[in-house]
Amino acid sequence: MQSSMSIHDLPPEILCLVFKANANMESHPQTLFFDSDTATALGDTLFASRVCKLWRVLILGSPSLWGGLVDVDYLMRLNPVGRDEVVRRTGNALLSIRGSVAGTESYDFIIPPLLANWKRIETLSITIPDNTFPDPSKPGWEPLYWSATNLRSFSFVLYRCPERVNPVGFGPGLFNNDAPRLRVFESPCLPDPRDLTSSKHPYPFAQVRRLRLQEVVDSIPLGSLLDSLKSMHRLESLSLTSTSRERPMIATTFPVVRLPSLLNLKLTFTPILWATILLESLVPDRGCGLQLTWGNPPVIKDATDKKRFNDVLTRYVTNAFCNNSTCDRLRVSFTPNLLQIKQHSITMAPHLSDLDHPPGISLSFLRSSKSYTSILSETFHPSTIFSSCDFTGIKTLELTLKRVMRPRSSS
Incomplete structure (x- = not known):
C-alpha cells in the first residue's frame, strides 16, 4: 500500500494553488467586526507563512496573494507595525478591501488606502453603522470621483437600523464616469441621476451584474430609475429597498424596460403602488425569480389597483414557471403571511451562483395583525395565479395551505 503524500512534500506549484484557495476572502463569511473564533483568510495565510521556510518564501513572494487579503477587521487586531507590514506585502498588486467601520481607528485605516491606492482597488466592501455613514461628497472621499479602471465590486452596507438612515446622494461624476470593469454596486447611496442617465462613455453601470440600492423611493424618481435601468442589459440581480410611506402616484406613462439577463428581482418595504408600476414596467429574463417583502401587509383600497x-404577480409567476421543462419538483406555501413558490432541480450557471436567492416567487409579511383581512386571501387565489402555467413536467408537488385569518365581525 502506498503511503499518502504529506502536504510538506507537495511541489511548489501545488502549494501556491492551495495558498491561493485559502486566501480567498469570499469563501469566508463576513461578520460584523472581528470574531477571534472565526477563521479568516488573512489569519490562515499569516499562520501558514510561519510553518516552514519554503512556505514562507512562497507566501511572502506573492504580492497578489496579499492584495486580496486587506481584511480591515483582522488588521484592527494587529499593532500599527503589523498592519503596515501586511499592506507593504501587497506590492503593486490589485487590492480587495473588506471590513467594518467600528470607530475612528478603523475609519482612518480605510481612508488612506482609498487616497493612496484607489486605482489598485478591485473590490471594496465596507460595512458601516447607519448613524456614522460618511457623506461621500465631503473631503476625504475624493477618490470616489476618480476613474476606477480596475474596480469590479463596490459595496457599502449598513447595519443596525437602515430604515432610519437619511438617503445620501453621491455628487455628479461618481468614478469619473469611468469604471468599465464594474460588476457589483451595492449602496444605500444612489449615484446622481445625471450620472445614471449620462450619455458619456464608458457608462459606469452598463456592465453591472448586481445592483442593490436602499431608500430608492426617496432618492430617485421612478421614471429616472427606469431610464437608468435601460442601459443595464447585463443586469442579473436587482434589489431595491425603501421605507417610504405609501403616497399617491402621479398619473404618467412609464417606459417599458427590457432586462434580458435579469434572473433575480427583490423588493423590500417598497410602497405597493410604486412596486406595482415598477413590476409592470420591467420585462425580465424568462425564469426570473421575484421576492417581495413587507413589514405589515400593505393596504390596497382601490379595486383597480388590486387587480x-x-x-x-400572475405575469411573473407565469414567466417563472410556464413551460419550464427544467423543474421537476415544486413547493408551494400559501398562508396568511406568505406566498412562496420554489422550484427544485435547477442547476445554476456558475456566474449566477452568488445571486441572493434562487429562482422562485416569494411574497411575505414580517408582521401581521388580526384586525384586518390578509391581502393574500383578499387579492390572490392560487388557481388564478397558476391558471396560465404548464406544470406537465412536475413529478413532485409540495403544497402547504393554512387557514386564512378573517376579521372578526363587530358585535
Missing part, C-alpha cells in the same frame, strides 16, 4: 397587482 393590477394581482395581474402583474
Whole structure:
C-alpha cells in the first residue's frame, strides 16, 4: 500500500494553488467586526507563512496573494507595525478591501488606502453603522470621483437600523464616469441621476451584474430609475429597498424596460403602488425569480389597483414557471403571511451562483395583525395565479395551505 503524500512534500506549484484557495476572502463569511473564533483568510495565510521556510518564501513572494487579503477587521487586531507590514506585502498588486467601520481607528485605516491606492482597488466592501455613514461628497472621499479602471465590486452596507438612515446622494461624476470593469454596486447611496442617465462613455453601470440600492423611493424618481435601468442589459440581480410611506402616484406613462439577463428581482418595504408600476414596467429574463417583502401587509383600497397587482404577480409567476421543462419538483406555501413558490432541480450557471436567492416567487409579511383581512386571501387565489402555467413536467408537488385569518365581525 502506498503511503499518502504529506502536504510538506507537495511541489511548489501545488502549494501556491492551495495558498491561493485559502486566501480567498469570499469563501469566508463576513461578520460584523472581528470574531477571534472565526477563521479568516488573512489569519490562515499569516499562520501558514510561519510553518516552514519554503512556505514562507512562497507566501511572502506573492504580492497578489496579499492584495486580496486587506481584511480591515483582522488588521484592527494587529499593532500599527503589523498592519503596515501586511499592506507593504501587497506590492503593486490589485487590492480587495473588506471590513467594518467600528470607530475612528478603523475609519482612518480605510481612508488612506482609498487616497493612496484607489486605482489598485478591485473590490471594496465596507460595512458601516447607519448613524456614522460618511457623506461621500465631503473631503476625504475624493477618490470616489476618480476613474476606477480596475474596480469590479463596490459595496457599502449598513447595519443596525437602515430604515432610519437619511438617503445620501453621491455628487455628479461618481468614478469619473469611468469604471468599465464594474460588476457589483451595492449602496444605500444612489449615484446622481445625471450620472445614471449620462450619455458619456464608458457608462459606469452598463456592465453591472448586481445592483442593490436602499431608500430608492426617496432618492430617485421612478421614471429616472427606469431610464437608468435601460442601459443595464447585463443586469442579473436587482434589489431595491425603501421605507417610504405609501403616497399617491402621479398619473404618467412609464417606459417599458427590457432586462434580458435579469434572473433575480427583490423588493423590500417598497410602497405597493410604486412596486406595482415598477413590476409592470420591467420585462425580465424568462425564469426570473421575484421576492417581495413587507413589514405589515400593505393596504390596497382601490379595486383597480388590486387587480393590477394581482395581474402583474400572475405575469411573473407565469414567466417563472410556464413551460419550464427544467423543474421537476415544486413547493408551494400559501398562508396568511406568505406566498412562496420554489422550484427544485435547477442547476445554476456558475456566474449566477452568488445571486441572493434562487429562482422562485416569494411574497411575505414580517408582521401581521388580526384586525384586518390578509391581502393574500383578499387579492390572490392560487388557481388564478397558476391558471396560465404548464406544470406537465412536475413529478413532485409540495403544497402547504393554512387557514386564512378573517376579521372578526363587530358585535
